[in-house]
Amino acid sequence: MIYYSKTHEYINMINDTEGxxxxxxxxxxxxxxxxxxxxxxxxxxxxxxxxxxAIESVKAASDLYAPVDLEVIEVNEALADDxxxxxxxxxxxxxxxxxxxxxxxxxxxxxxxAYADFCAKEH
Amino acid sequence: xxxxxxxxxxFELSHKGRKGYALPANGLDNxxxxxxxxxxxxxxxxxxxxxxxxLTVVRHYNNMSTNNxxxxxxxxxxxxxxMKYNPKLNEEIASHRAFAGLHPFAPASAVQGALKAYWTxxxxxxxxxxxxxxxxxxxxxxxxxxxxxxxIRRYHESRGDTKRRKxxxxxxxxxxxxASAAVAxxxxxxxxxxPDGTVDVDDLRPLLDDTxxxxxxxxxxxxxxxxxxxxxxxxxxxxxxxLMYYDGANLNPMLGVARPGDMGFDVMHINLHKTFSTPHGGxxxxxxxxxxxxxxxxxxxxxxxxxxxxxxDDQPVAEENRFAIEYGPEALGSISATLxxxxxxxxxxxxxxxxxxxxxxQVGPLATLNANYIKEMLKDDYLLPIETVCKHEFVFDxxxxxxxxxxxxxVAKRLLDHGYHAPTIYFPLLFHESLMIEPTESxxxxxxxxxxxxxxxxxxxxxxxxDVVINAPHNTPITHPDDTEAALHPILTYDELAAQ
Numbered sequence: 219m220i221y222y223s224k225t226h227e228y229i230n231m232i233n234d235t236e237g238x239x240x241x242x243x244x245x246x247x248x249x250x251x252x253x254x255x256x257x258x259x260x261x262x263x264x265x266x267x268x269x270x271x272a273i274e275s276v277k278a279a280s281d282l283y284a285p286v287d288l289e290v291i292e293v294n295e296a297l298a299d300d301x302x303x304x305x306x307x308x309x310x311x312x313x314x315x316x317x318x319x320x321x322x323x324x325x326x327x328x329x330x331x332a333y334a335d336f337c338a339k340e341h
Numbered sequence: 342x343x344x345x346x347x348x349x350x351x352f353e354l355s356h357k358g359r360k361g362y363a364l365p366a367n368g369l370d371n372x373x374x375x376x377x378x379x380x381x382x383x384x385x386x387x388x389x390x391x392x393x394x395x396l397t398v399v400r401h402y403n404n405m406s407t408n409n410x411x412x413x414x415x416x417x418x419x420x421x422x423x424m425k426y427n428p429k430l431n432e433e434i435a436s437h438r439a440f441a442g443l444h445p446f447a448p449a450s451a452v453q454g455a456l457k458a459y460w461t462x463x464x465x466x467x468x469x470x471x472x473x474x475x476x477x478x479x480x481x482x483x484x485x486x487x488x489x490x491x492x493i494r495r496y497h498e499s500r501g502d503t504k505r506r507k508x509x510x511x512x513x514x515x516x517x518x519x520a521s522a523a524v525a526x527x528x529x530x531x532x533x534x535x536p537d538g539t540v541d542v543d544d545l546r547p548l549l550d551d552t553x554x555x556x557x558x559x560x561x562x563x564x565x566x567x568x569x570x571x572x573x574x575x576x577x578x579x580x581x582x583x584l585m586y587y588d589g590a591n592l593n594p595m596l597g598v599a600r601p602g603d604m605g606f607d608v609m610h611i612n613l614h615k616t617f618s619t620p621h622g623g624x625x626x627x628x629x630x631x632x633x634x635x636x637x638x639x640x641x642x643x644x645x646x647x648x649x650x651x652x653x654d655d656q657p658v659a660e661e662n663r664f665a666i667e668y669g670p671e672a673l674g675s676i677s678a679t680l681x682x683x684x685x686x687x688x689x690x691x692x693x694x695x696x697x698x699x700x701x702x703q704v705g706p707l708a709t710l711n712a713n714y715i716k717e718m719l720k721d722d723y724l725l726p727i728e729t730v731c732k733h734e735f736v737f738d739x740x741x742x743x744x745x746x747x748x749x750x751x752v753a754k755r756l757l758d759h760g761y762h763a764p765t766i767y768f769p770l771l772f773h774e775s776l777m778i779e780p781t782e783s784x785x786x787x788x789x790x791x792x793x794x795x796x797x798x799x800x801x802x803x804x805x806x807x808d809v810v811i812n813a814p815h816n817t818p819i820t821h822p823d824d825t826e827a828a829l830h831p832i833l834t835y836d837e838l839a840a841q
Binding site for chain 1: 516767768770773824825828829
């Protein structure tokens with residue numbers, strides 16, 4: 219199940235407590251070519267809404283926000299070498315694998331259909 | 342233009358042994374002095390400099406200069422940058438040998454005239470900003486922001502109020518605001534804008550408490566909209582014990598019309614290279630003077646230029662020693678080696694004095710009229726997200742017709758084909774396709790009409806032959822640089838280029 223935040227991060231849950239966090243295809247397209255990702259470190263903990271890193275494209279720099287309370291299990295180091303992977307496939311090229319601290323917060327996020335509506339209204 | 346001479350670096354035009362000078366033999370016996378130098382600092386081979394005849398060098402740089410685009414070349418509507426004309430009189434004043442030949446550490450008694458010029462500009466900026474005192478030391482706008490925030494921090498600390506670590510910054514702010522706050526060791530809190538583009542007072546209220554050091558605002562903001570609630574915001578911020586910081590980036594429309602000090606701001610910076618017509622960026626160093634309201638003067642950085650009629654013993658000071666450079670013990674410390682970019686300050690002083698107070702008061706209304714004229718003439722083709730009277734600049738959210746696939750980037754590049762500098766694009770971040778236009782007061786109606794015509798042409802091309810716009814520019818010396826690759830792997834030295 220994939221959930222989306224209003225700030226365009228996704229969390230792709232692989233079981234009840236673990237998931238991959240990245241930015242949505244919509245966000246990747248809006249940003250344009252990504253040139254730098256400021257990655258967190260494994261074992262870092264973030265509260266919902268807290269910024270866990272930043273992403274820089276040829277157009278803009280944006281903070282990345284934790285969609286739920288989480289602890290970082292691992293980060294996708296490949297992005298440090300080639301941040302353009304995010305543009306190639308933002309879902310496959312996640313930013314970090316996380317443990318969700320409070321699964322009930324997932325309910326506050328949007329599912330695929332709700333997020334599509336949200337993006338349509340953005341423009 | 343000669344491609345051969347422009348397209349090559351001067352290093353690539355070099356031929357071994359080809360020189361543009363002939364020095365006489367060294368007739369002085371200075372070998373002994375050189376023998377005393379440590380071997381480690383002595384050069385063993387010739388320096389790796391290009392070797393060209395004088396004519397080649399002259400043509401190379403002349404051709405290159407014609408590929409530079411500036412306000413002297415054409416219309417430069419780069420939003421938020423206030424690319425107004427830089428009057429040549431300013432250059433004449435700044436390059437006058439009485440100023441240009443001064444040593445930065447000359448004794449005050451030998452440079453009274455220069456210090457008087459510096460002091461006069463301090464007074465004029467204080468009057469224009471509604472502040473008590475200004476320092477001209479900061480080297481640029483962002484440096485001014487940092488200095489201003491350090492002043493604010495020092496103010497709170499001097500009162501033992503050490504838990505104020507937060508700076509509130511609107512989401513429409515220039516990127517330098519949060520950056521300066523971070524460099525000053527403070528924490529950034531964002532406040533949202535309302536649909537009309539101004540700061541959301543209801544969003545601000547809960548953010549204000551005894552941990553807030555300052556609120557930074559640009560007024561008019563980066564959307565070119567005047568923050569009408571500024572007295573209320575200043576009142577709320579002051580009630581919470583925090584200070585108001587004015588980012589002077591958009592001072593131009595306010596010049597002589599409204600003063601940040603009167604709006605409730607406590608600390609401000611001015612970008613002399615914007616509002617006061619000194620050259621920008623690569624065209625010359627910047628300058629970011631910082632002003633403070635009464636009660637904060639002691640926190641300004643050192644050194645300062647002061648005028649004294651009596652000395653510390655209450656004895657009259659002679660005319661020739663009236664202006665002094667003072668290193669105050671209470672001050673913030675030093676944020677620059679000397680008194681800032683003096684030649685830039687002179688240009689600003691020249692601009693202010695040559696326009697006079699009446700002239701300065703025409704700047705804002707004309708800049709505002711020009712911006713609103715372009716906005717109204719183009720809003721049928723370009724999407725105007727906030728329909729209101731703007732100040733000196735405004736923001737379109739790309740083309741009105743979103744079905745063509747033509748983006749703001751494409752429009753900006755197509756403008757280059759027509760000999761215009763592009764507007765600011767993709768800033769502010771409030772819209773996806775921001776296209777920010779600031780014509781300044783310098784431009785004639787004819788120039789504005791030509792630009793409006795071209796913008797309409799581009800909108801028509803976007804509908805009829807979108808590929809022409811999407812593949813632009815077609816006429817520039819460099820057409821499609823790989824900006825992603827350039828950001829990822831920048832080539833910054835000749836050695837890196839040669840290694841490719």
